[in-house]
Amino acid sequence: MYAIIKNGGKQYKVQEGDFLNVDKLDAAPKDVIEVTEVLAINNGELTVGTPLVEGAKVTLEVVTSGKDKKVVIYKKRRRKDSKLKRGFRREFTRVKVVKIAS
Numbered sequence: 280m281y282a283i284i285k286n287g288g289k290q291y292k293v294q295e296g297d298f299l300n301v302d303k304l305d306a307a308p309k310d311v312i313e314v315t316e317v318l319a320i321n322n323g324e325l326t327v328g329t330p331l332v333e334g335a336k337v338t339l340e341v342v343t344s345g346k347d348k349k350v351v352i353y354k355k356r357r358r359k360d361s362k363l364k365r366g367f368r369r370e371f372t373r374v375k376v377v378k379i380a381s
Contacts, residue, residue, distance in 0.1 A: 280323075282379045284337050285316040293337060293376045303344065303370040312339045312374070320381050335381045339374040346370055 281294045287302035306312060317335035319327045326332055346368040354363040 280379055281321050282317050282335065282337055283319040284314050285318055286314060290318065293379070295376055295379055297376045298342065298373060299376070300347070300371040300373050302372070304341070304372045304374075306341045306372065308341050308343055310341045311377070312341065313337070314339060320379065322379075322381055326381070332381070335379075337376060338378040338380070340377050342373045342375055344370070344372045 281292055283290055283292050285291075289302075291299055291301070293299065304312065314337045315331075315335075317328065317332045317337060318330065319325060320332050320335050326335075328335075347370075349366050349368050351364065351366045353365075355361070
């Protein structure tokens, strides 16, 4: 059984017991979050929403929060003596999929 959920403008394919990193949420560890934006659910047969599946929800448990590795953005314009180096570290919340209800 799996579901496709929408969170933070991104789509994730999740199964019970999966861990995934989503964009930072204002939640403490051990908090329970219910996601009702379920785009599709498969429990033997595939149910696709228009755009969401009615009555379906996915329960997530917050494990921890943190920062990813640094992503370096480097731009260079040839023959122009123009360079730009920037970087950032994305903040994320690690969650565990506890239950998928249809």
